[in-house]
Amino acid sequence: MIMSPSETISTLFDSPKETLVRYVEVWTPNEDATRLTLVATQVTGPITRKKPKHKVVSVAKGAGLAGTAWQQKAVSIVHRDDVGQLDRINVRSDHDLTAVLAIPVFFQQEIRGVVVIGLGDGFGAAEIWTRDDRDELAVSASHYAGLESFEFITRYTRFPKGAGVPGRVWQSGLPYLLQKLGHSDSFIRSFGNDEAEIGAAIGLPIGHERGFPASVLLLLSSTATPIASLTELWECEQSAVVDAGMPVARLIGVTRIAGGSVSVGSGSSPEAWQSELLQKTESAGQPLLVTAEEAELPTGAKFNLSIPLFKNDVLRNVLNLMF
Amino acid sequence: MSESTTDKIKYGLLKTIDISGFKVFDPVVRLLFGEEPTKQAVDIVKYLVTPIVFVLLCMALWTVIAPRHKTKSGEVPTPTEVWAAAVVNDTLNEREDEKETDFALSGEGREDAIMEVSAALIIKEAESVELKSDLLQIEKDVKAEITGKIAPLQEAYDRLSQKNRMIKAERETNIHSLAEGVASKKAASADLLQAIRDDKAATEAGRDAEKLIKEEINEVRNNPPKALKNAQLASNAVANEAGHLSKRLDYLKTGNRSLKVTEAEDKTVAALQKLEDASTPAAVLAAAKLVVGGEETAERIAEQRYPRTATIWFQVKRSLFTVFIGFIMAAVIAIPVGIMCGLNKVVMACLTPIISIFKPVSPVVWLLIFQIVVGAFFPDPENHPLFTFFASLPLVGGLGINPALVFSACTVAICAVWPALVNTALGVSSIDQDHMNVARVLRLSLWSRLFKIIIPSSLPLVFAGLRISLGVGWMVLIAAEALSSSDGLGKFVWDEYQNGSSHSFANIIFACFVVGIIGFFLDRIMILLQRSVSFDDGAAVV
Amino acid sequence: MNENRYVEIANLTKAYPNPFGQDIAVVKDFNLILRKGEIVSVIGHSGCGKSTVLTMLAGLNPITSGSLIVDGREVAGPGPDRAVVFQSPCLLPWMTSFENVMLGINQVYSHGTKVERKQICEYYLSIVGLADSMHKYPREMSGGMQQRVGIARAIALKPRMLLLDEPFGRLDSLTRMDLQDVILEILDRERVTTMLITHDVDEAIYMSDRVCMMTNGPEATVGQVLKIPFARPRVRSEVLDHAHYYDFRACLLSFLQKQEHRKAAHVASFSKKLLDAPVEFVEDTVKEPAKEPVGV
Numbered sequence A: 001m002i003m004s005p006s007e008t009i010s011t012l013f014d015s016p017k018e019t020l021v022r023y024v025e026v027w028t029p030n031e032d033a034t035r036l037t038l039v040a041t042q043v044t045g046p047i048t049r050k051k052p053k054h055k056v057v058s059v060a061k062g063a064g065l066a067g068t069a070w071q072q073k074a075v076s077i078v079h080r081d082d083v084g085q086l087d088r089i090n091v092r093s094d095h096d097l098t099a100v101l102a103i104p105v106f107f108q109q110e111i112r113g114v115v116v117i118g119l120g121d122g123f124g125a126a127e128i129w130t131r132d133d134r135d136e137l138a139v140s141a142s143h144y145a146g147l148e149s150f151e152f153i154t155r156y157t158r159f160p161k162g163a164g165v166p167g168r169v170w171q172s173g174l175p176y177l178l179q180k181l182g183h184s185d186s187f188i189r190s191f192g193n194d195e196a197e198i199g200a201a202i203g204l205p206i207g208h209e210r211g212f213p214a215s216v217l218l219l220l221s222s223t224a225t226p227i228a229s230l231t232e233l234w235e236c237e238q239s240a241v242v243d244a245g246m247p248v249a250r251l252i253g254v255t256r257i258a259g260g261s262v263s264v265g266s267g268s269s270p271e272a273w274q275s276e277l278l279q280k281t282e283s284a285g286q287p288l289l290v291t292a293e294e295a296e297l298p299t300g301a302k303f304n305l306s307i308p309l310f311k312n313d314v315l316r317n318v319l320n321l322m323f
Numbered sequence B: 001m002s003e004s005t006t007d008k009i010k011y012g013l014l015k016t017i018d019i020s021g022f023k024v025f026d027p028v029v030r031l032l033f034g035e036e037p038t039k040q041a042v043d044i045v046k047y048l049v050t051p052i053v054f055v056l057l058c059m060a061l062w063t064v065i066a067p068r069h070k071t072k073s074g075e076v077p078t079p080t081e082v083w084a085a086a087v088v089n090d091t092l093n094e095r096e097d098e099k100e101t102d103f104a105l106s107g108e109g110r111e112d113a114i115m116e117v118s119a120a121l122i123i124k125e126a127e128s129v130e131l132k133s134d135l136l137q138i139e140k141d142v143k144a145e146i147t148g149k150i151a152p153l154q155e156a157y158d159r160l161s162q163k164n165r166m167i168k169a170e171r172e173t174n175i176h177s178l179a180e181g182v183a184s185k186k187a188a189s190a191d192l193l194q195a196i197r198d199d200k201a202a203t204e205a206g207r208d209a210e211k212l213i214k215e216e217i218n219e220v221r222n223n224p225p226k227a228l229k230n231a232q233l234a235s236n237a238v239a240n241e242a243g244h245l246s247k248r249l250d251y252l253k254t255g256n257r258s259l260k261v262t263e264a265e266d267k268t269v270a271a272l273q274k275l276e277d278a279s280t281p282a283a284v285l286a287a288a289k290l291v292v293g294g295e296e297t298a299e300r301i302a303e304q305r306y307p308r309t310a311t312i313w314f315q316v317k318r319s320l321f322t323v324f325i326g327f328i329m330a331a332v333i334a335i336p337v338g339i340m341c342g343l344n345k346v347v348m349a350c351l352t353p354i355i356s357i358f359k360p361v362s363p364v365v366w367l368l369i370f371q372i373v374v375g376a377f378f379p380d381p382e383n384h385p386l387f388t389f390f391a392s393l394p395l396v397g398g399l400g401i402n403p404a405l406v407f408s409a410c411t412v413a414i415c416a417v418w419p420a421l422v423n424t425a426l427g428v429s430s431i432d433q434d435h436m437n438v439a440r441v442l443r444l445s446l447w448s449r450l451f452k453i454i455i456p457s458s459l460p461l462v463f464a465g466l467r468i469s470l471g472v473g474w475m476v477l478i479a480a481e482a483l484s485s486s487d488g489l490g491k492f493v494w495d496e497y498q499n500g501s502s503h504s505f506a507n508i509i510f511a512c513f514v515v516g517i518i519g520f521f522l523d524r525i526m527i528l529l530q531r532s533v534s535f536d537d538g539a540a541v542v
Numbered sequence C: 001m002n003e004n005r006y007v008e009i010a011n012l013t014k015a016y017p018n019p020f021g022q023d024i025a026v027v028k029d030f031n032l033i034l035r036k037g038e039i040v041s042v043i044g045h046s047g048c049g050k051s052t053v054l055t056m057l058a059g060l061n062p063i064t065s066g067s068l069i070v071d072g073r074e075v076a077g078p079g080p081d082r083a084v085v086f087q088s089p090c091l092l093p094w095m096t097s098f099e100n101v102m103l104g105i106n107q108v109y110s111h112g113t114k115v116e117r118k119q120i121c122e123y124y125l126s127i128v129g130l131a132d133s134m135h136k137y138p139r140e141m142s143g144g145m146q147q148r149v150g151i152a153r154a155i156a157l158k159p160r161m162l163l164l165d166e167p168f169g170r171l172d173s174l175t176r177m178d179l180q181d182v183i184l185e186i187l188d189r190e191r192v193t194t195m196l197i198t199h200d201v202d203e204a205i206y207m208s209d210r211v212c213m214m215t216n217g218p219e220a221t222v223g224q225v226l227k228i229p230f231a232r233p234r235v236r237s238e239v240l241d242h243a244h245y246y247d248f249r250a251c252l253l254s255f256l257q258k259q260e261h262r263k264a265a266h267v268a269s270f271s272k273k274l275l276d277a278p279v280e281f282v283e284d285t286v287k288e289p290a291k292e293p294v295g296v
C-alpha cells in the first residue's frame, strides 16, 4: 500500500495509538557547557505530569541519568526496579514506567543535549549494541517490553561490521530506519518476532570513537505500541548544510505505525511545517521538543521531538518522533 | 571343501576372467559352481553359444561362396584350405628346426641322427616309389577312363560341327542366289535380308550347341576322380618328406658344422706340420699365415648359424620384436612429453601444431623417410657395431636385426607415439582438481607431486593411450614390412603375393588370421596392464 | 599473539566474472574473527558462497579483496597449516589409507624418523577408529571410513586451522553422528581452531561455539553470528535436552527461511543486473511490496 506522506500524516492522529514512550525530556547544555538543563518535558497518553519541585532543573556531568549519559557518551538505561530511585523524575507514574533511557547527542566531542525517554508497558525494545574484542557488536544493555525469546536469542547474537541493522549503523556511522520488519530481509533476527510483530527498527549511532560510533542504539517499534505515532528520518544534503544556514533536507523514510500500515516516501521534499521544524533543529543543533501550540504540527499531534544526528562535523540526519 | 573356499576359488576365477577380458565365460564359471543354473544357461546361450553359432555360420558361408569366385591366383581358398596352409607352414617351420639342430649336431649325436634319418629315408623312399607307381597306375586308369568318357562326346561334337558346316554352306548358296536375284530385280531385297538374319541366328544356335558339348568334355577332363588327386597328394607328401630327410642327411653329413670345423682344423694341423717342416723364411711365413688363417676360419665356422629360410613363425617373432622395439620407443618419447604437455600449457601450445600436422601423416610416408634417414646412419650395416652386437645376443640374435628392422621400428614408433602422447597429456591435464588441491595443501615438492599424484592418477589414461598405440603400431608394422621387405609377417604376405603359387592365396589368408590373432592378444595384454593400474576398478573400456 | 583474534577475516570479497565479463561479487565484505581453539560453523543456503569463503581461507582460491590473517600471518596460498576436509573425501585412490595419511605426515614431520612418523600415522588413524583398516584402499572402504581417513589426514598435519566443508554431507545420519563425535573428541583434545561448513542446523549447534549465518548471494556476507553457550566437552543428549536448544534451532531456521524469501526477491533483480547495462544495484531497504494480481 503506497500513500503519499502528507495524505497518511493527515489521518494519522485521528485515532492515536498508545505509544511505548510515555514521556520525553530534553536536556540541553548551558552556555559554558558545564551543566545540562531540563528545557522541555512532555508526556503522552494517560501519564500526568508532576508539579515540578524546582523552577530550573539542571545536572552536572556525571550526575543523574542525563549527566551519566553525557559522561559515558552512551545511552543509559534504568530498568523498572530502579526507576523509583531516579532522583528528579518529574512524572507521576500512574502507569508504571518499565524503563527510562537517556540518549546523549554529541557534535563531535561536544555535548548537544540529552533526550530522556520513559518507556511504559507494551511491546517493543531498546538495545544498546557495543563492539566486543572481536569487532563484533553485542548487546551490552537492553530493555525489552514483552519479547522474551527475542531477548534470549539476542543475548547470543553478534553482528560483524555491516551485518544486521546495528552492524550497518555502526559501519556507516549514520542512522538507519528499517520498516516492515515482518517482511524485510534486512532484519536478520526474525526469530521471536512472530508474536510481537515488531514493525520497525530505528538504529542510531551514539558517540564517536576512532571514526566509528561508540555504540548503536536500536529502538524496536511494534504495531501494538509503537515508539512514536510518527517516526521520520530526514537526510540532510551536505552541501546545503555547509554553505547556507537552511538545510534542504531530503525525506528518506517515514514510518506510520497507526493501523499497522506503513507508508513510504523517498526523496520527497518536506512540507512547510516539516521544513520549519527541520530548520529549527538545524539552527539549534540540539534536540528540540515543540508542542502543537509552539509550532504548526499535523492536526491531532501533541508534540514533536527532533534529534539532530551528526557525523564528523556535519549534520547528516534529523530524527523526528511525533506523539 | 568348505563353503568359503569354494567361494574364494569361484570369485578368484571370476575376477581373473573379468580382468583378462574374457567376461563371456563368466556364466560358465558360475554354472560350474551351481549358481542360478537357469539364468546362467540362458546367459551362456545368449552370449556364448549364439556368437559361436554365428561364427560357424560365417565359416559355412565362406566355404560356400569362396570357390565360386575365380581369381588370377586361383579360387578363393576355403577354410579347409586355409587350415591346410597353416599346417603346411607349421611343418615347414618344424623342418627348418630339425635342419637347424642337424646342422649344429656333432659327435655321437650326429652319428645317431644319421642312422635314424637314413633309416627313415629308406622307408620313405620305398614308400615314395610305391606311391609313385600307384600314382602312375591310377593316372593311366584315369586317363583311360577319361578318354573313354570323352570319346563319344568328341564324336558327337565332330558330327555336330560337320553337320553345322554343311547346313551353313547350304544357307550361304541360298543367300548368294537371292543376292543375284535381287541384283537382277527378280527377288525382293526383304527376302535377302531375312535370309541373312536367319543365317546369323542359325549359325549362333549351331555354335551354342557345339559349345555345350565342348563344355561337357572339359568338365570330364578337368574333373579327374578324387582318387587321382588324393594319390597325387599322398605321393607328393611322401616325396616331400623323403626330400626333407635327404636334406637333413646333407646337413648331418657334408653340410654339418662340426665336420666343417674339423676340416678347417685339419687344415690348420696340416699347416702346422708345414710350419714345422718349412726351412726357408718365406715358406715359414706362408705356413704361419696359413695356420693363423686356418684357425680363424675354424673359429668363424664354429660360430656359423644355420641359414634358416624365413618360416611364418620366424616372421611372427621378428614382427613381434620389431613392434616391441617401436612401441618402447614410442612410449619412451610419448610419456615424458605427454606429461610435460599436460602440466604446462605453453609446452602444449608449442607441441599442438606439430602433433596436429604429423599425426595424420600416412605410415608409408614415414617409412620412406626413415628408410632414407636410417640408411644414411648405417652405410655398412654388416659390420656396424650395433648390429654385430645385436647378432651376438642370445635370443634376438637369430632374428637378423638390420637397418630394415630399425626403420620399420621407427615407423611404428612415430605412428604409435601420437595416441600415447595425446592420452598422456589428457590424463595429466584432466587430473582431479581435488587431488591437486591435496598436493597444494600439503605443499608437495614437484617431484612428489609428479610421482605421488600426477603420474598415478593419469596412469589409466596413459595405458589407454599405450593400448591404442600398440594397436596402431601393429597395423602399421605389417604394412611397413610388406612395403620395405623387412622380414616379418608383412613380408611373408608380400612374398606370397608376389610368388603367386597355388598355395599363395591360402597362405595370405592364413597370415591374415595370424596377424589378427596376435593383434587381439597384444590388445588383451594391454587391457590387463591397464586394468592393473586402474585404481577404481573398471575404468577400463573393453 | 592475540588468541582472541587468531583468525581474522576482514572485508573478504570474491568476484567472479559473469558471462558478459562483468565482475559479480559472490561474497562481499565478509568479516569474521575466530578465537584460538574455537569451532565456528557457517550455515547458509546452497550457493551462497560458503565454500568460496572456506577455499579462500585454505588458500586454494585467490581472493579479490580484503584480508585473511591466520595466527598473525597473511594467508598466501595453501599450506599444511590449514588442513581441509571436503565433502568428498578426496583420498588418493592409488594409496592405502595409511599411505594417504603418511603423505601429509612426511611433509609436516620431515625431521622425524621413519618409525616416529609411522607411529604418528597409526595413532591418528586409530583415533578416527580405523586401526583395522590401515592398509585398505579407498575403494575398499565405505564413504564414512573414507571420510575418517580424510579427517585423520587433516588432523595429523597438526594444523593451525581446520577447515571442514560439509564433511558429513554425503553420509547417512548414523555415520554422521558417529563422525561428529569423532571430530568433537579430537577437537576437544587438540584445540584446533575450526571452521565447519554445514547445511545441518542441529550439527551446527551441536558442534560449534559460534554459528555464522551467511546471507544469500550474490554479495553474500555474514548476516548474524549466534553464540552457542553449551559447555565443552559436549554430550549429545544433554545438548538436545537443553532448555534453549530449540530456541537456537528456531533462530537458525528462521534465519534460513528469511534468506529463502530474500533469494526469491533477489533472483529477479539479480538477473536484471546481469542482463542490463551496468546499473546501480539498489539495496532493497525500502522495496515496494509487489502489486496484488487483479482477479483473474
Ligand SMILES: Nc1ncnc2c1ncn2[C@@H]1O[C@H](COP(=O)(O)OP(=O)(O)OP(=O)(O)O)[C@@H](O)[C@H]1O
Binding pocket: C016, C017, C026, C044, C045, C046, C047, C048, C049, C050, C051, C052, C053, C217
Ligand atoms: N569458478 C566460478 N566461476 C563463477 N562462479 C562461481 C565459481 N565458483 C563458484 N561460483 C559461484 O559462487 C557461488 C557460491 O558458490 P559456493 O560453492 O561457495 O557455494 P556454497 O555456499 O558452498 O554452496 P553449497 O552449500 O551448495 O556447497 C555460487 O553461486 C556459484 O555459482
Ligand SMILES: [Mg+2]
Binding pocket: C050, C051, C052, C165
Ligand atoms: Mg559448498
